Amino acid sequence: MKKYSITGYFLSFPAITLIIVIYLIPTFFVIFISFTDYTLVRDGYNFVGFEHYKNMVSDEVFINSLSVTFIYALLVLPAGFGLGLLIAIAIFEQKKFRSLLEVCYFMPVTSTLTAMALVWNALLDPIGVVNNTLSLAGIESLTFLGSQSLVLVSLALISLWGVIGFNMVLFLAGLTSIPSHLYDAGKIDGITSGIDKFLYITWPMLGPTSMFVAVTNSINAFKLFDIVAVLTQGGPDRASEVFLYLTYLEAFEYFNMGYASSLSIVFLGIIFVFALLQARFIDKKVTY
Amino acid sequence: MASNFSRFFIRKDFKIKSILSYIFLFAGAWVMMFPFIWLISSSMKPEHEIFNQNWSFWPKELYIIENYYSVFFEQDFIGYLMNSLIVCILILVVQIITSIPCAYALAKLKFRGQNILFGSIILGLTIPINVTSIPIYLGIVKLGLLDTYFAMSFPFFLSVFAIFLFRQFFKTFPDSIIEAARIDGFTELEIIIRLIVPSAIPAIAAFSVFSFVAHWNDLYWPLIVVTSMEKTTATLSMMQYASGFYTDHKGAFAAATAVTLPMVIAFLFARKLFIRGITMTGIKG
Numbered sequence: 174m175k176k177y178s179i180t181g182y183f184l185s186f187p188a189i190t191l192i193i194v195i196y197l198i199p200t201f202f203v204i205f206i207s208f209t210d211y212t213l214v215r216d217g218y219n220f221v222g223f224e225h226y227k228n229m230v231s232d233e234v235f236i237n238s239l240s241v242t243f244i245y246a247l248l249v250l251p252a253g254f255g256l257g258l259l260i261a262i263a264i265f266e267q268k269k270f271r272s273l274l275e276v277c278y279f280m281p282v283t284s285t286l287t288a289m290a291l292v293w294n295a296l297l298d299p300i301g302v303v304n305n306t307l308s309l310a311g312i313e314s315l316t317f318l319g320s321q322s323l324v325l326v327s328l329a330l331i332s333l334w335g336v337i338g339f340n341m342v343l344f345l346a347g348l349t350s351i352p353s354h355l356y357d358a359g360k361i362d363g364i365t366s367g368i369d370k371f372l373y374i375t376w377p378m379l380g381p382t383s384m385f386v387a388v389t390n391s392i393n394a395f396k397l398f399d400i401v402a403v404l405t406q407g408g409p410d411r412a413s414e415v416f417l418y419l420t421y422l423e424a425f426e427y428f429n430m431g432y433a434s435s436l437s438i439v440f441l442g443i444i445f446v447f448a449l450l451q452a453r454f455i456d457k458k459v460t461y
Numbered sequence: 462m463a464s465n466f467s468r469f470f471i472r473k474d475f476k477i478k479s480i481l482s483y484i485f486l487f488a489g490a491w492v493m494m495f496p497f498i499w500l501i502s503s504s505m506k507p508e509h510e511i512f513n514q515n516w517s518f519w520p521k522e523l524y525i526i527e528n529y530y531s532v533f534f535e536q537d538f539i540g541y542l543m544n545s546l547i548v549c550i551l552i553l554v555v556q557i558i559t560s561i562p563c564a565y566a567l568a569k570l571k572f573r574g575q576n577i578l579f580g581s582i583i584l585g586l587t588i589p590i591n592v593t594s595i596p597i598y599l600g601i602v603k604l605g606l607l608d609t610y611f612a613m614s615f616p617f618f619l620s621v622f623a624i625f626l627f628r629q630f631f632k633t634f635p636d637s638i639i640e641a642a643r644i645d646g647f648t649e650l651e652i653i654i655r656l657i658v659p660s661a662i663p664a665i666a667a668f669s670v671f672s673f674v675a676h677w678n679d680l681y682w683p684l685i686v687v688t689s690m691e692k693t694t695a696t697l698s699m700m701q702y703a704s705g706f707y708t709d710h711k712g713a714f715a716a717a718t719a720v721t722l723p724m725v726i727a728f729l730f731a732r733k734l735f736i737r738g739i740t741m742t743g744i745k746g
Contacts, residue, residue: 179572180566180570180572180649181566181570181571181572181575182572184562184563184565184566184570184649184650184653185562185563185566185567185578187558187559187562187563187619188559188560188562188563188619188624189563189578191559191618191619192578192581192582192585192619192621195593195597195615195616195618195619196581196584196585196588196593196621197581198596199592199593199595199596199597199600200588200592200593202595202596202599203592203593203595203596206595206596213599213602256489260486260489263482263485263486264486266479266482267479267482267483267486270483270486272732273490274486274487274490275732275736276728276729276732277490277493277494278489278490278493279728279732279735279736280493280494280497280725280728281493281496282739283674283724283725283727283728283735283739284497284678284721284724284725285677285678285695285696285699285717285720285721285724286678287678287680287696287699287700287720288696288699288716288717288718288720288721289496289500289717289721290699290703291699291702291703291713291714291717292496292499292500292503292714292717293496294703295499295503295511295512295714296496296499298512300512300514301512302495302499302516305514305516334492334493334496337493338493339739342736396589396591398591398680398681399680399681402680402684402700403680403699403700403703404703417591420591421681421684421685424594424595424598425598425684425685430595430599433595434595437591437592437594437595438592440591440592441587441588441592444587444588444589444592445587448586448587
């Protein structure tokens with residue numbers, strides 16, 4: 174056993190060095206900078222203690238970004254979860270066309286969202302395909318990305334398009350792993366209708382998958398950045414200025430590194446809560 | 462008789478349900494595919510035809526050459542694609558080289574501090590680049606390395622996720638074979654290269670796809686460290702077609718096609734690998 178102890182260090186040396194340089198030191202520094210008024214536009218810095226964190230609470234821009242992110246998440250999460258599950262169940266019950274359907278639904282996941290956002294921008298244009306289709310139903314032309322009330326709905330729709338296939342594939346894997354003898358046993362107990370099967374067997378058995386989907390989707394919703402940067406730049410009038418985009422602006426547009434660092438810490442805190450949630454549930458993952 | 466009768470009805474009912482389910486699924490699939498169809502169509506159309514009220518896939522006036530010419534020859538688009546390719550490959554190669562030995566050490570060797578190392582890897586899983594970007598950016602600025610391939614790939618040289626994944630995979634490798642190899646005089650490094658890596662090709666391939674797609678599609682980090690057109694990646698180059706008020710459509714969709722098509726084609730050829738690679742992570746893009 175002793176013989177290999179040095180080999181262990183030798184083999185993990187590159188990884189340990191990189192953990193220190195990429196994770197440990199930057200995390201330490203981001204905490205440190207968050208207690209200073211450091212900016213890139215002038216030399217030197219002063220310690221300001223918890224000033225940034227105190228200011229945050231009364232900063233309308235910060236509150237706005239949190240609520241915008243929260244509303245966006247509320248729009249995209251239930252729909253992404255529900256549709257992902259519904260489509261997975263529908264595909265799972267079909268024998269034919271399964272791989273064709275899988276390809277169609279999963280393709281948005283692999284595509285470059287930054288490029289496809291340009292397409293969505295054109296589709297959602299006041300004279301674009303979506304409005305043309307709506308006008309067939311007698312609905313007047315809507316400004317999707319340009320209006321304060323619809324911009325988050327539009328971003329949620331685009332994200333939904335990108336995430337349904339991802340959730341579907343995870344749910345399909347979950348469905349495949351449910352042993353069929355459970356349904357046979359259910360029959361003896363009088364569980365025969367589709368709804369009963371879903372409520373008493375499928376749904377409980379999908380517990381760990383559902384948890385995984387919910388947590389990863391939540392984290393991804395909180396990390397929304399790409400389509401905001403390409404399509405709205407937080408506008409109109411901050412209506413789509415999500416948390417990560419605000420942090421990006423503070424750091425790399427205005428160079429307020431101190432304040433931006435404190436925002437990053439809040440960001441990390443929120444991600445951490447989700448991660449703990451996930452870890453708790455993965456530990457409790459029940460195997461039947 | 463009665464049972465035949467009811468069976469007939471159940472089957473018929475089942476058929477109707479199945480048809481409805483297919484209609485639902487194919488309607489959904491159409492919505493998913495339409496942006497791609499629209500993109501390819503628009504990349505072949507002149508600007509004034511893109512917003513035509515009566516949309517048709519095939520252009521009235523073919524503009525393929527004009528659009529793609531303006532993308533590929535009026536700017537260094539091949540350069541952008543090459544930048545993306547170089548950065549993705551650089552990241553992937555370093556990730557594989559740094560993660561496999563560490564994962565092997567964690568899975569099959571015993572050394573002091575092993576648990577601390579594994580604990581920090583788990584902790585690292587929860588820290589995204591968005592949190593560490595400020596100090597890493599400042600460090601890169603201090604070293605004068607802004608706008609280099611190094612700056613574009615450095616924060617991703619270690620994938621804690623790869624270590625985590627490979628460790629799980631290596632744990633299933635039989636100890637008896639490793640013992641036998643040691644007796645035959647294999648060094649630990651030889652064991653990794655000649656026994657472990659070949660057995661872990663499926664996991665390595667799935668991870669490679671995930672890593673490549675994630676960094677090809679990444680906008681956040683290139684937006685921060687790339688300052689010249691010379692180092693612009695294909696995904697970053699999309700930003701030039703987007704502004705708050707006016708979007709320049711000339712060539713925009715030909716460019717968007719050229720950025721996203723490599724990933725889509727690769728996906729069509731290696732569907733299973735892509736699905737495994739992207740979903741095993743829980744991290745999209």
